[in-house]
Amino acid sequence: MNQKKNQWYCLLVIISLFFIPRLGYADKWGSIIIPAGKPIQIGLGSMLSGDYASMGIDIKNGAEMAVLEKKSILGHPVILQAEDDGCGGPTSVAIAEKMCNNPLVVGVVGYMCSGGSKPASDIHNKYKVLMISPSSTAMELTSRGIPVFFRTCWNDATQARCAADFVIKNNWKKIVVLHDKSDYGQSLAHDFMNHISKNGLKILATEGLTRGDKDFTPILTKIKFMRPELIYFGGMAAEGVLLARQMKRTGIRAYFMSDDGCYTVKDFIQAGGRATNGCYVTYAKKPDAQWVKRFESCYGHCQTFSPQAYDATNILLEAVTQTAKKQTDGSLIIDKKVLRDEVAGIRYKGITGEIAFNSHGDRTGSVVVIYKVVEENGKRFFKQFAH
């Protein structure tokens, strides 16, 4: 009996030993040292191959443009270290470990998808490396008290509220909600429904579909039977565009509304053909027109989050410029805590508008608006809707 008790004590001691260094670790921010002659690296994690690659490459282009324009900080060249995180949990975690253990990385622009940003932010918090996501909109990212997470995009609640208000204004009463079962799509759909039902409207049905699936006619046939006026979809363009096409195929005459995931000319408007005419999406106000011209002369069509990525990169670069201290041997020393506080308190005039962060890392005062796909003079594009 006594021996057994001893075993328990041993176990307790071992477990508490396990915790002691960790507690100490969490308080330590430390600093980044860039040796003389070494470049300052800006990390980037987005999907560079696969179904949503055009969105990921667009983000990379935005960040790259900012880095190329900045060229150097205090004599150290700035380079972009881009990695393909596949928009998913496990890969994003692996990339986050890689980024955080790279001594030259001052911060990461990313990650692209909420499902990747969430686990990655835990890794970043462990090493206290900054991350500014241009595109992860899930609510829980900023509600978990992670001090190193910021975003230059909006959150799902803002976006879902904008969509829901529009629905209420148009007096659409029969609504079906679809999502792609991802963190992103599901939380959007959830917020949208919350807002709708708060205003006394009813949702006819909610259904999930699988990312990568191509055949949605069975589920749409079922929905058609409910005679909805609006189908709201929380998800990405690859599935959204198929829904729009197959809605026409099954003969549903409802409006289709989706989120920023579908705000891409290539994967939504062009891939969908005429079937996407009249579809609504929610997305930020158009960025600075001058900038768009400059961007498009280098990279072609501006897709979705390149403006947010450009601003995120610039904020990171600006904060590094403000906080880096040059040593006598030519190396740079950047205190991580000071760098973080600089970003948290920044007032930055970006191409997507004035940027400041609230205490959770969410952007204050960013406005999402409604766009509609229209065809005018043979050109099909997203037209900002009256607001």
Add this chain to the structure above:
Amino acid sequence: MEYLLNPEILIAQIINGLTIGGIYALIALGYTLVYGILFMINFAHGEIFMFGSFGGFAVLTFLSNNGFSASHPTLSILCAFVVAIIIASSLGALLERVAYRPLRDAPRLSPLISAIGVSIFLQNAMMLFTKGRMQVYPDIIPENFIEIGWLSISCFQISIILGSLLLMAGLYAFIHKTKTGKAMRAVAENREAAFLMGIDVNRIITITFIIGSALAAAAGVMVGIYYTQINHMMGFIPGIKAFTAAVLGGIGNVPGAMLGGFFLGLAEALGVLVMPAQYKDLIAFGLLILVLIIRPKGILGEVVSERV
């Protein structure tokens, strides 16, 4: 459940199910033909389907860029099918020669592993070639709809169902009415005896791969035109589903694969009516387990179980 009592929604779902079922059946035939003769599962078959689809995509993109498809839409689609079939058939024959023939007398596990290796190789080759980006088939012919009251049926769906039935009828006639078909049946029955009777077994096996691949390529182009999006991973899920269909019908059994394909497509479409759409894949694989428990040799039976 109220949906099941509504004849219109039932008819619409049956057409949806037959459309995807026809595609499953065409791919399943490739699995079953090869299994019938070699007793191996060609796991690279989904990738042959993918290559066929990309072949059709290349042709249609080329023809739509130079404006030919606008004036001759039917001819361009025919071209796409022919080129896709040629590409996929050559690939199938090549795989057989390079990856399977050297292993024909090896233990049964070796060709299976070789097939999985080939499958991963082909996926990655196409990923590097397309940079992993999704490709979109151009719109060659406008999609017309037949509307009967509440029902709306796409002419694409009708063409896929009829096209797949036609190809299957052609295959059935080929196997049962021609000399080569007879030789195929003989090799499937007993390879050594067929060899002793003077049948060139290697040639028959190559022909089997070519026919299976051609059917997959036809399915690939149909998928491209109907669903419009293709990428390097597109062969994986249909490949697994078609394999399920082949096992459902009784692997090695040609009418079984056809039946299995349509059965699976219908089960998926009708299953959505009684349970949430999230469970679509669950229906397919649940059915597979169920059939294997109740009828281990598949619905129509034949050689299964102990092999592979």
